[in-house]
Amino acid sequence: MNDPVILHQWHVVGIDEELKAGAVKATRLLDRRLGLKRDAGGALSAECDDGHPLPLLARYGFLWTTLGTPERPLFDIREADEPDRVNVVTGSVAVRTSAPRCIENFLDMGHFPFVHTGLLGEEPHTEVKEYDVRIDEEKDEVIATDCRFYQPRAAAASAGGADIEYIYRVPHPYCAVLYKSCPFDRGRFDVIAMFAQPMSEEHTFAHTLMSVVDDTSSTTDIRHFQLSIFGQDKPILENQLPRRLPLDPRAETPIRADRSSIFYRRWLRAKNVAYGTLAQAG
Amino acid sequence: MALTDDQKRGWHPVASSTDLAPRHVFHGRLWGQELACWRADDGHVNVWVNRCLHRGVRLTIGRNLGHELLCQYHGWRYANRSAGCTYIPAHPADAPARTVCSHVYPSLERHGLVWVALDGDAGNAVIADIPAGGTLLRQMSVAVAHDTVRRALEAGGAAGCSPFHFRDEARALTLFLQPVDAGVTVIRGILDAGADADIARLRALDHEFAMLRDRLEREHPDVPQPIAAEFRPVSEELAKVPERRRRGSTRRMRVERKWCVAPDVMAFRLVPIDGPLAAFQPGAHVDVHLPNGLVRQYSITNGPDDTTGLVIGVKRETDGRGGSAALHDTVQEGDVLALSEPRNNFPLRRDQLHTRLIAGGIGLTPLLSMARTLRLSGVSFELHVFARSREGLPFADELKALGGAVHVHTGLDAEASSAAFARILADQGEKEELYVCGPPAMLDTVRGTAAGAGWQDDQIHFEYFANERKLDRSGSFTVALARSAVTVEVPSGRSIVEVLREHDIDIPTSCEKGACGTCRVDVIEGEIDHQDVWLSDAEKAANRCMMACVSRGRGRIVLDL
Structure with missing residues (x-):
């Protein structure tokens, strides 16, 4: 592991409520084995396989640590703290691919009609309309705005489909946050986040969070929905080759619909992210 | 460990013929390289690199549609034989660059096995007899x-x-x-x-x-x-967004069959002399180089399930310059002609709930390809064909095969035709598109009727076979190119395209008559004298683009080139 950018990041390593008081849990991060611990008094700590103590903090329902010394605190998701929202930890799924492949798939709308048929998209409504992507230099994030995509049964009240508005944020090389127009409260957004835990360069634990304004669905319903969505992505991700995300523009064939992915790859390349990526095509 | 040149040499079996069951995609492997092997409905065996060009997803988890292979991730379709991408659903209004082509390995069947040559140099090795x-x-x-x-x-x-x-x-x-x-x-x-x-x-x-x-x-x-x-790695051109259009080279093809499909219409089936046919999309055309030196554009009538030879329909134009006459009278079965790679100025969207196609006479040819594609894609459509008489209807047998979606209108005068257009264009539903091809007068009427019935400009797609307007090439003007930092004078009697070509600035063109839309350029400032039939009246009034082959400027114009 000689990627200082990734080394000095906060990384997700588990679900907060799964680590009970007095319990220890083992996990993997950046090819190292870690032990996570919550003592009887509730204090969190972690240890690396070489005996080094590591910081451990709880945020957004998940546990986070670092093997380096991060320059900045963990990124902010303001909405998660709004009092009338339900924050649901929607599960963790092991995926046999790199963390950046998981993030890129999370940013992609074009696959909705083919992979999430009947849920997030449906043929023949396949067009990805023009949208804006930029890199916010100050916050050091990739931001895609004005994204619209047809979703069947978009409104809770009606059976018909409609265009849903999306905003995507990539505040961390392995984390992305999606804001999606809310069917229950127009003008507000549901928030869905993907936090990818890089166990190794080609083994990832994909954790998802949903922060929603929804007083009708139970936590279990929300969890089932998100897991069934990711269950459709997993076989695609595991059949994507090479597993590490190619940063060379000539490795694959981008189209206009892929502008958020093009910006994400460029951003990783500019940062010199090497872990989980490939610099050269061929 | 990396693959060596030595390992790439020679033919190897990768599957038994029965492994390639109908509509199945078989996962083959040779020296660590993954292969997507599939048999099309016409029996042809395809062996490709097992990756979609777009995002690297294995094609072996895709779907064998019988005539195309569909990637599961974003629904990209790749043609039988050529592996050229024929459709990108995320951009339904664009024709994919024909160079988006998956890698094809030479393959053949012998002794009940499917054989593959990894280095592509199959000619130098033999399969054991x-x-x-x-x-x-x-x-x-x-x-x-x-x-x-x-x-x-x-x-x-x-x-x-x-x-x-x-x-x-x-x-x-x-x-x-x-x-x-x-x-x-x-x-x-x-x-x-x-x-x-x-x-x-x-x-x-x-x-x-x-x-x-x-x-x-x-x-x-x-x-x-x-x-x-x-x-x-993919080609440099493909790695860029958006893709650039380029002038293609020509390909020699043999006339396999020539037959009469209406009293004044001959059909030609053209097969490549070497290698597979380049991928084409519905609405595409080819430039045919004729023995008398003329070059003519003809639409491809094929559906996506016929990838062995191109079928074009040629109407004899009695007052033409001899292009159709050369094909009717001179060109015979067995002759070899030079053709351009297929190009598409008339792409078909497949993301609509319903599609209406209106053809006048020989204008049927691109719409026949569209109708065949829509039928195979399971998209709802109706095809209206206008002809002078039943006997004069071209491709009648092919139309019959399309079944109930085809409506034939014969022997109508101008007034009755207009009434028919009004009936066809009424009751426009949500997510509908209209495609029209035929004589200029008919296109003008249909476009006018559609606009009156509430169809938006971007829902109406058309292809003119000719620009019958009399061109006015008098008057000189100045053209400044903003990006190239070049200023040229266009004298009377010459076109922007011709003058720029002398300055090594090549605007892609096709018909050069203001009918096909290929040479569209963006206008930054200046007054344009539009002489084409391709742009709508609204687009002409907006003055933001022009057809550089026929339209001219007044005084000084600035183009985004």
Whole structure:
């Protein structure tokens, strides 16, 4: 592991409520084995396989640590703290691919009609309309705005489909946050986040969070929905080759619909992210 | 471990013919390289690199549609034979660049096996010639290196005809070794024709090979590292967004068949002399270079399920300059013509709930290709064909095959036609598109009727066969190119395209008559004298783009070039 950018990041390593008081849990991060611990008094700590103590903090329902010394605190998701929202930890799924492949798939709308048929998209409504992507230099994030995509049964009240508005944020090389127009409260957004835990360069634990304004669905319903969505992505991700995300523009064939992915790859390349990526095509 | 040039050489079996079942995509492997193998409905066997060009997803998890292979991730479609991408659903209004083409390995079927040459240089290697009619044994996969199996076969009395081909006379067997990876080898046996091949004998042979497998895997637990899969970079052009349009080269094709499809319309089936046909999309056309030096554009009528030869329809134009006459009178079956690669100025969206197609006479040709595509894609559509008489209807047999979606209107005068258009264009539903092709007067009427019935400009797609307006090439003007920082004078009698070509600035063109839309350029400032029939009145009034082949400027204009 000689990627200082990734080394000095906060990384997700588990679900907060799964680590009970007095319990220890083992996990993997950046090819190292870690032990996570919550003592009887509730204090969190972690240890690396070489005996080094590591910081451990709880945020957004998940546990986070670092093997380096991060320059900045963990990124902010303001909405998660709004009092009338339900924050649901929607599960963790092991995926046999790199963390950046998981993030890129999370940013992609074009696959909705083919992979999430009947849920997030449906043929023949396949067009990805023009949208804006930029890199916010100050916050050091990739931001895609004005994204619209047809979703069947978009409104809770009606059976018909409609265009849903999306905003995507990539505040961390392995984390992305999606804001999606809310069917229950127009003008507000549901928030869905993907936090990818890089166990190794080609083994990832994909954790998802949903922060929603929804007083009708139970936590279990929300969890089932998100897991069934990711269950459709997993076989695609595991059949994507090479597993590490190619940063060379000539490795694959981008189209206009892929502008958020093009910006994400460029951003990783500019940062010199090497872990989980490939610099050269061929 | 990387693949060596030595390993790439020669033909190897990768599947049995029966592995390529109808509508199935078989996952083959040779020297660590993954192969997507599929048989189209017309019997053709395709062996491609097992990756979609777009995002690298395995094509073996895709769907074999019989005439195209569909990637599961974003629904990209790749054509039988050429592996050219024919449709990108995320951009339904755009024709994919024809250079978006998956890598095709040379392949063929022999002795009940599918053979592949990894280096593409198949001509220099031969497939072992063995007597036909043998019985293919069940294949045996052994998790050891190829050399280990080879030595074991030789120790067992088989004679090596090559490192991958063995003859076991005692058992009346021919054996081929498929190097799946550095540490995995498949034994494919063929029992001689006429040898005893009853079930007991086949079982005994299978048992023998299973014992051999178990012994070799036990004795050689340490196998070499797997060979890394090669990932080919895509062309530089494709890595850029958006794709640029380029003028294509020509391809020689033979007239396989010439036949009459209406009293004044001949159809031609053109097949490539070498290699597969380039991929084409519905609405595409080719430039045909004729023996008399003329170049003419003709639409492709094929559906996506016919990729062996292009079919075009040519109407005899009595007052033309001799293009159609040359094809009707001079060109015969067996003749060779030069054709451009297919180009598409008339792309078909497939993301609509319903599509209306209106054809006038020979204008049917691109719409025939569209109707065939929509039918195979399961998209709802109706095709209206206007002709002077039943007998004058071109491609009547082909239309019959399209069934109830086709409506033929014959013998209508201008007034009755207008009334028919009004009926066809009424009751416009949500997510509908209209495609029209035919004589200019008919197109003008249909466009006017559609606009009156509430159709938006971007829902109406049309292709003019000709610009019948009289062109005014008088008057000179100045053209400034903003990006190239070049200013040129266009004198009277010459076009922008011609003048810029002399300055090595090549605007792609096709018809050069203001009818096809290929040479559209963006206008930054200045007044334009629009002389084309391609832009709508609203677009002409907006003055933001022009057809550089026929339209002219007044005074000084600035173009985004």
